[in-house]
Amino acid sequence: MSIKKICVVITARPSYSRIKTALTAIKKHPKLELQLVIAGSALLGRYGNAVEVIEKDGFTIAEKVFMVLEGENPTSMAKTTGLGVMELANVFYRLQPNAVVTIADRFETIATSIAAAYQNIPLIHIQGGEVTGNIDEKVRHANTKLADIHLVASQDAYARVIKMGERPETVFNTGCPSIDLALEIKRNSKLDFDPLKKYGGVGAEVNWKEEGYIVVMQHPVTTEYASARKDVEATLKAVHELNIPTFWFWPNVDAGSDGTSGGIRAFRENNQPENIHFFKNMEPNDFLKLLVNSQCLIGNSSVGIRECSYLAVPVVNIGTRQNRRQRGNNVTDVSYNKGKIKDAILERIANKNITSESIYGDGEAGVKMAETLANVILEFHKTITY
Missing domain, CATH: 3.40.50.2000 (Glycogen Phosphorylase B;)
Known part of the structure; x- marks a missing residue:
């Protein structure tokens, strides 16, 4: 053979x-x-x-x-x-x-x-x-x-x-294959680890166990890389003002990531937000467990379009990075506007009427x-x- x-x-x-x-x-x-x-x-x-x-x-x-x-x-x-x-x-x-x-x-x-x-x-x-x-x-x-x-x-x-x-x-x-992982998580969705203890990160020791939490993953858009810092600042201000415990993940290596990461560092230094903790990475299964137990995912990651549609996780998708991508009923689309982002997050957290969809497998x-x-x-x- x-x-x-x-x-x-x-x-x-x-x-x-x-x-x-x-x-x-x-x-x-x-x-x-x-x-x-x-x-x-x-x-x-x-x-x-x-x-x-x-x-x-x-x-x-x-x-x-x-x-x-x-x-x-x-x-x-x-x-x-x-x-x-x-x-x-x-x-x-x-x-x-x-x-x-x-x-x-x-x-x-x-x-x-x-x-x-x-x-x-x-x-x-x-x-x-x-x-x-x-x-x-x-x-x-x-x-x-x-x-x-x-x-x-x-x-x-x-x-x-x-x-x-x-x-x-x-x-x-x-x-x-990411839906294969999501199926595993759907069968056993318990958050059986402490993100802060297991992965460290930097930022505030957020009170996520009692108050619930949201997750943010925002990447630069390669065709709009010059505005990456301004874009992430809009999201940072919205999340900071909402004062909901937040786990925020580092951007990828695309053009504009220095603007995104620089915006995050400057905001953290100048404002010392007490509701945001920052991570670089997590194991795939742990990340999905974190998502499925969250109140909402915010940003522009494809995980909001793919895995979250299957796991019925509410998503606020910001900007054009996922433009015209096939999506489920879990997604609300908004522009980079602080007020609109805040309103969309609150609406998504309040609206639990989301069904799982098997668009991607x-x-x-x-x-x-x-x-x-x-x-x-x-x-x-x-x-x-x-």
């Missing part, structure tokens, strides 16, 4: 939860061999080094690729991607995988796609066909056109990938992905069809 070597490249902290159960299923499958490559901001401590969590979960890392250039602006993003192409090309040459997996739409994921496609290595794209806006929109669809096999997360995405000219027999609606995505990879015919050439 021929074993397929499947090389999965994780380039950022959030991508791990988007692929974790698939990694487990690939690792266990008798027809597959997992080659795990960790790259980009997933290796950097200031963005919540994912390596410790990944290794703790029992995965062996085949290669580490340091490729992030300082700057957190569009030029450094372009250079980071270019460096990623060079480094990943060498990694794939050494590992000789039968297929490479690139995940979703982060700007540097196109480096994975180019390095694989140019070496005639079959490329598998996870979560193609979705709509988001900013540079992620372009990268996601560019990955789709470079990819040979598509493992999409929703029926809407499935239809869109085929409309883009991909052959139907190469497109599979497996759902998103049924909790079996990881197994479906591994089974598909084990049985699909791997090709590295294609002709567009319409």
Whole structure:
């Protein structure tokens, strides 16, 4: 029996939860061999080094690729991607995988796609066909056109990938592995750890046990990076004035993250908010437990659109980062306006009439992905069809 070597490249902290159960299923499958490559901001401590969590979960890392250039602006993003192409090309040459997996739409994921496609290595794209806006929109669809096999997360995405000219027999609606984790949490949602004791962080010792809490995760928007500091200040002021115990998570490495993180640091220094505690990262399951027991998630993270729709967690989605993305009844959209953010948070906390929706899968995505990879015919050439 021929074993397929499947090389999965994780380039950022959030991508791990988007692929974790698939990694487990690939690792266990008798027809597959997992080659795990960790790259980009997933290796950097200031963005919540994912390596410790990944290794703790029992995965062996085949290669580490340091490729992030300082700057957190569009030029450094372009250079980071270019460096990623060079480094990943060498990694794939050494590992000789039968297929490479690139995940979703982060700007540097196109480096994975180019390095694989140019070496005639079959490329598998996870979560193609979705709509988001900013540079992620372009990268996601560019990955789709470079990819040979598509493992999409929703029926809407499935239809869109085929409309883009991909052959139907190469497109599979497996759902998103992050929903697999959400299903685990739905079955056992008890918050069985103290976030402050387990993860440390900085800021106030918030009274979250008695009063309840909200969670904030706000990233910069790459096409609006110049306003990142002003945008996060609007959210900071709204959350501070509400005086609800808050767990706030650090932004990712996109252009504008220096503005977002600088705004957070300055606000913390100048105002010393007694209701906000800041974290860099959490293990995926712990983070979902924190969310499902919260009163509301605020910001612009895709977790509010995906996992929170399945877990029926109220979400206030701010700005354009998730523009036109398919969403559930748990989401309220607002602009970067302090008053509107405050009103939306209070309305969402008061309105408990939210139902769980399975837009992005049924909790079996990881197994479906591994089974598909084990049985699909791997090709590295294609002709567009319409």
